[in-house]
């Protein structure tokens with residue numbers, strides 16, 4: 001099949017000024033949304049588990065920038081950023097966090113259990129690594145139905161030593177399934193540093209035994225992520241089989257809202273924020289290259305703030321689920 005012009009441009013990793021501005025907008029939406037979710041959690045308006053993605057925004061925004069509409073996404077419990085980057089409505093995501101009827105799972109799922117078939121977002125999985133074989137199955141479905149789609153299966157450095165990951169790699173390589181495995185290496189799995197859990201630090205080489213190519217990527221640089229994503233997606237889409245991208249990234253917050261993060265120093269976090277923040281870095285680039293000025297950036301900031309305010313208002317005013325909902329969409333006998 002001939003490559004379309006847009007795909008050829010994507011494969012070359014070219015980014016336009018408009019795209020750079022869109023990256024800024026998309027990353028800022030995730031950052032502000034997550035900050036607000038953290039506040040609502042602190043106020044007791046969000047219950048249960050809540051894992052924030054703050055710091056890692058460039059990964060999912062860069063990946064989605066290279067993706068096609070038919071591509072699917074699956075990830076772990078650190079999932080709000082993926083939902084927003086897939087185009088899910090911030091109102092529905094926030095209302096699910098607050099357990100309201102207007103949420104994506106009618107307020108009955110919460111942070112880790114949201115899905116959108118329309119946006120091809122398949123969760124939200126609380127069991128570490130569980131999404132890897134499911135994502136591989138989604139890759140099989142793309143191939144079987146010949147929809148020219150690719151699944152992007154995201155997982156953490158803490159999942160990468162599981163057996164099911166390698167069973168998935170084997171099957172995906174054997175059947176040349178269109179799957180891009182995105183390892184979000186944020187250096188920690190709860191309180192365990194990757195240096196203490198993973199033999200050999202090159203996680204992108206973990207597919208070598210199966211002939212799966214891999215790349216290590218600066219996951220704090222949205223443009224580099226997009227370039228790598230274009231390479232990996234083109235490989236999978238053209239029938240060459242799976243690809244592994246190891247995104248070197250960092251989460252600023254604790255593992256979940258209840259983590260005091262005593263396993264790392266405040267200086268380590270501060271250094272990352274000051275020197276590698278994906279949003280600040282892009283902001284500096286936009287200004288240096290005169291893609292936009294301070295006033296333009298302020299307008300975007302305001303626009304995003306408004307979107308998050310509307311979502312927050314909705315998440316607090318949407319009614320709670322009706323008690324009759326206790327018996328619907330659940331897998332127990334009433």
Ligand SMILES: Cc1ncc(C[n+]2csc(CCOP(=O)(O)OP(=O)(O)O)c2C)c(N)n1
Nearest residue numbers: 078126127128156157158159186188189190
């Ligand atoms: C099978 C399983 N084992 C243990 C846990 C508890 N647990 C939840 S998150 C987590 C750490 C995973 O870290 P990583 O894969 O690096 O993802 P990150 O939280 O850094 O995004 C663990 C051990 C779980 N949810 N599922």
Ligand SMILES: [Mg+2]
Nearest residue numbers: 156157188189
């Ligand atoms: Mg991790």
